Amino acid sequence: MPASLMLVGAGKMGGAMLEGWLEAGLDPAATVVLDPAPSETMAQLCADRGVALNPPDPAPAAVLVLAIKPQGLDAAAPGLDRRIGPDTLLVSVLAGKTVADLRGRLPAARAVVRAMPNLPASIGHGATGAFANGAVSEGQRASADALLAASGMVAWLDDEAMIDAVTAVSGSGPAYVFLLVETLAQAGIEAGLPPAVATRLARATVAGAGALLDADSTEAGALRQAVTSPGGTTAAALQVLMAEDGMAPLMRRAVAAAQRRAGELSG
Known part of the structure; x- marks a missing residue:
């Protein structure tokens, strides 16, 4: 100090x-x-x-x-x-x-x-x-x-x-995670869960996954594979999220937009 x-x-x-x-x-x-x-x-x-x-x-x-x-x-x-x-x-x-x-x-x-x-x-x-x-x-x-x-x-x-x-990855990143919780909860509601239950499950799931990442040095990709059974429910969801127009290109565009805006704010 x-x-x-x-x-x-x-x-x-x-x-x-x-x-x-x-x-x-x-x-x-x-x-x-x-x-x-x-x-x-x-x-x-x-x-x-x-x-x-x-x-x-x-x-x-x-x-x-x-x-x-x-x-x-x-x-x-x-x-x-x-x-x-x-x-x-x-x-x-x-x-x-x-x-x-x-x-x-x-x-x-x-x-x-x-x-x-x-x-x-x-x-x-x-x-x-x-x-x-x-x-x-x-x-x-x-x-x-x-x-x-x-x-x-x-x-x-x-x-x-x-x-x-x-700035684009970690500075703004918490907002991306909060949006993930919002959208996961909303998807749960549309799947039939009561709103309060869907919200609690979404928050606890994201918080728990973050805590696991903090406690385990295993790469995120390996952890993802470890919880994905071939032909199972998680694999079905990941097939959507990992499609060519899925999460990866969306996240690249989001980070690029934040990075570009950070540059515009200088001066």
Whole structure:
């Protein structure tokens, strides 16, 4: 954990990350939260843990984590640039904002890590892709890794351009899974199940399959084959899902659309 940290933006994602960092050993006395409209929950957390919330003139920290909404960067940048010292590491979780975008608006920032977490980070089961620019030292990268890993797994990327693909796969991915639950439940209703039963079964099935993937290192394809008996019910369903116009091409189009939109949001 870094010696000191400033969190800018303490909404759902920022707040969840802060809780994880404090549990992982971040010193609350060396932590500052800046948020113009903190929730009651965040204000109470800061008060309970001894974290400074919106102090009048905070000094630069070892790490500044930028967790505001991307569209708020232009308005926030003038006040933030003076909070960045010569040895400050900037960690951004802003979707679509490249290292060049960040450095253009925050000239004081030299060492920059761009990260893309996802919603399950809020319960410690996130998947984060991260890229460090050339000014990030080994020690700074270790600090960033410790911070990001407190919310789940971290995959470091050699090319910043890959962040848009990470956004499309894991950043937006939870929504695809939630849609799977919705559509599976609806299919169950149309097959004759009561709505409440279909919903419970769909949620538990997807959650259980995810837990199995987390607990078992076997490849997903092998797990799929293991539960598919030749000529059985699962095989009949997979014949539809794995057809030429089935799930694979649909998922490719969905990820490509998200990746393209992520690129459009830069600048």
